Amino acid sequence: MLFHTWHFAIFFMIVYLVYLPLRRTRFYLHWLLLASYFFYGWWNPLYLPLIAYSTAVNYYAVVMMSRSRRRKLWLAVSVVNSLGVLGFFKYGAFVADNLNSLLSMLKAPFVVPSPGVLLPVGISFYTFQSMSYAIDFYRGEIEREPSFIRFATFVSLFPQLVAGPIERAANLLPQLRRKPEIxxxxxxxxxxxxxxxxxxxxxxxxxxxxxxxxxxxxxxxxxxxxxxxxxx
CATH class of the missing domain: 1.20.5 (Single alpha-helices involved in coiled-coils or other helix-helix interfaces)
Known part of the structure; x- marks a missing residue:
């Protein structure tokens, strides 16, 4: 769903009209999260579990950081998981092709299977955005976000999900905590x-x-x- 299409115009009007009566209730974040996941799923619904997985891992890595003395371990979980998923989808085929070229030169009797998957739209944006939350918390620059719904909305908010910019938690999360004024x-x-x-x-x-x-x-x-x- 591109921003300059009628699909987006209709989508935005529906989101906005439902958002208006909900904005002073605690359900407005649920609505924004649902709308953002619908927006992302429009490209390929099969990748919705991927953004949910990335969100959950980084959120609970910070939860564990706040409860454990092994903060570096949980930071490593966040960073390694985030970069591992990003690397697999973005560079997996490239690495496999180059390894197979090398193996062919060495006359190896086997090949490395290529992942053969499409690059999920916006994966770099939401990966670095959710990972930066864990890094900022580790550095003591932000407080832990207690609401998973709010954090998931921060990661997936549709106006910046597929085209950026990558928002820092210190900038966007406080805006999602305030009751919106129009x-x-x-x-x-x-x-x-x-x-x-x-x-x-x-x-x-x-x-x-x-x-x-x-x-x-x-x-x-x-x-x-x-x-x-x-x-x-």
Whole structure:
């Protein structure tokens, strides 16, 4: 579900209209979490357990850090798990292909099976966002978040889930703890930023991509200036 499609416009209106009566209740976070998981599952629902797993591991690693003297161990659990999952999906096929090339040169009688999985959308964003929470807690920069629902919403919040930026817990979690206030100024500021971003995407980036894609499809056919223009 891309931000500049009618699917997103309909999705956002439904989310907003339900959010309005819920925003002063304790259920507004549940609604935002449900909406964010629906948004993410729109790409491929099979990857929903992956973001839930990453969220749970990092949340409970911090819970254990707060209760145990072996803080480094639980930090290592968070970091190794997060980078391991990210590395498997992002670089697993690359590593397997290169190992197989090496094994072929050595005439080894076996091959390393390639994972053969699609890269989950936004995996880098939510992996580093949830992992940074554990790192910041270990450093004493933030307090432990007692609510798993709030933390899961922090990790998966749909406006920044698939395109960033990577938010620090110290910045976003306090906003999710406060009862949201909706004002005319907030609405106009939000719409202004959204429309400016939409213009940059539809009127500028999409057309520039036609040139960039053409150059990078056959870089040997273009001179240095063209390559520089396509790159920068």
């Amino acid at each position: 004002s005319r100024e907030n609405i106009t500021d939000g719409l202004s930023m959204f429309l400016v971003g939409l213009f940059k995407k539809v009127a500028l980036a999409d057309y520039l991509a036609l040139y960039v894609d053409k150059v990078y499809a056959a870089p040997g056919q273009f001179d240095g200036l063209s390559l520089m223009l396509a790159t920068f």
